[in-house]
Amino acid sequence: MAKKVFITSKLPGKIDRYLRSRGFTVSVYTGKEPVSKNELIKKASKAEGIITLLSNKVDREVLDELSNCKVIANFAVGYNNIDIQYAKKKGIVVTNTPGVLSDATAELTISLILACTRRLIEAEKFMREGKFKGWMPDLFLGTELKGKTVGIVGAGEIGTEVARRIKAFKTKIIYFNRSKNSIIENELKGKKVSLDFLMKNADIISVHLPLTEDTYHIINRSNLKLMKKSAIIVNAARGEVIEEKYLIELLKKKKIKGAGFDVYENEPDINPELLKLQNVVLLPHIGSATTETREEMAMLAARNVEAVLKGKKPITPVN
Numbered sequence: 001m002a003k004k005v006f007i008t009s010k011l012p013g014k015i016d017r018y019l020r021s022r023g024f025t026v027s028v029y030t031g032k033e034p035v036s037k038n039e040l041i042k043k044a045s046k047a048e049g050i051i052t053l054l055s056n057k058v059d060r061e062v063l064d065e066l067s068n069c070k071v072i073a074n075f076a077v078g079y080n081n082i083d084i085q086y087a088k089k090k091g092i093v094v095t096n097t098p099g100v101l102s103d104a105t106a107e108l109t110i111s112l113i114l115a116c117t118r119r120l121i122e123a124e125k126f127m128r129e130g131k132f133k134g135w136m137p138d139l140f141l142g143t144e145l146k147g148k149t150v151g152i153v154g155a156g157e158i159g160t161e162v163a164r165r166i167k168a169f170k171t172k173i174i175y176f177n178r179s180k181n182s183i184i185e186n187e188l189k190g191k192k193v194s195l196d197f198l199m200k201n202a203d204i205i206s207v208h209l210p211l212t213e214d215t216y217h218i219i220n221r222s223n224l225k226l227m228k229k230s231a232i233i234v235n236a237a238r239g240e241v242i243e244e245k246y247l248i249e250l251l252k253k254k255k256i257k258g259a260g261f262d263v264y265e266n267e268p269d270i271n272p273e274l275l276k277l278q279n280v281v282l283l284p285h286i287g288s289a290t291t292e293t294r295e296e297m298a299m300l301a302a303r304n305v306e307a308v309l310k311g312k313k314p315i316t317p318v319n
């Protein structure tokens with residue numbers, strides 16, 4: 001009998017067709033919002049393979065109901081939405097989508113940095129409100145990147161791609177990472193430093209750590225308060241890596257210059273205090289949101305499912 005694959009959302013590209021052509025029975029959840037936990041359990045309980053979104057929480061309660069499941073392919077590089085240890089215990093392979101989204105996420109990060117340093121969102125709003133009455137020497141003065149120190153927190157693939165791109169703006173790179181990054185060190189002449197040193201010395205801080213038990217609130221009041229008053233921080237990784245409440249306090253009191261958010265601590269709920277601030281740029285978690293990348297992510301997820309259900313090694317396993 002054909003093995004069943006459940007996809008928790010319509011995905012870019014034609015992966016449902018691809019999986020059908022490989023002999024699987026495919027069903028796709030077509031709701032406009034992320035599938036609820038109950039619906040996920042109901043729809044996925046018989047499936048051998050499941051493709052999930054980062055907005056689908058796959059905890060013990062869900063995993064216990066997936067009696068046929070052999071593989072969960074998360075449509076994301078991050079997989080903090082899945083209890084991977086418990087999945088492993090139950091013999092379920094979990095995979096993610098590394099690599100294919102690094103360029104898109106790096107491009108978005110650079111956009112976020114520039115939006116903050118050059119005050120693009122404020123300036124655009126000003127235009128739409130009909131406030132532009134002519135060129136003035138001090139209209140929307142921003143911060144230049146040239147000569148500034150950029151601190152990359154988490155120098156994996158995405159952090160490295162951000163470093164490569166930001167270096168082209170004539171910046172100096174410092175980075176915080178568990179291991180040495182030879183691309184940043186050799187090609188970009190960057191230096192590995194402690195997190196405190198980075199927080200204290202960087203003019204731009206760009207966060208790229210995955211969310212794990214070790215990185216939860218790794219950026220917190222004790223190191224956020226080291227930031228320069230002129231510095232900005234951007235986060236396109238996971239909200240929970242930063243103690244958001246304290247960051248908001250600093251922004252409110254103008255103890256730092258600004259911040260760019262693509263991710264939030266209680267996503268999709270957003271701290272209402274953030275919405276009141278002028279010195280922030282707020283995006284709805286669109287780091288990897290390009291047509292090209294999302295199609296590649298979908299295909300990688302589908303190929304992971306296919307591999308496992310055909311008894312082969314997964315391409316990009318995480319557990």
Ligand code: DGY
Nearest residue numbers: 076077078286287288
């Ligand atoms: C991921 O893949 O983890 C990203 O956050 C999605 O953009």
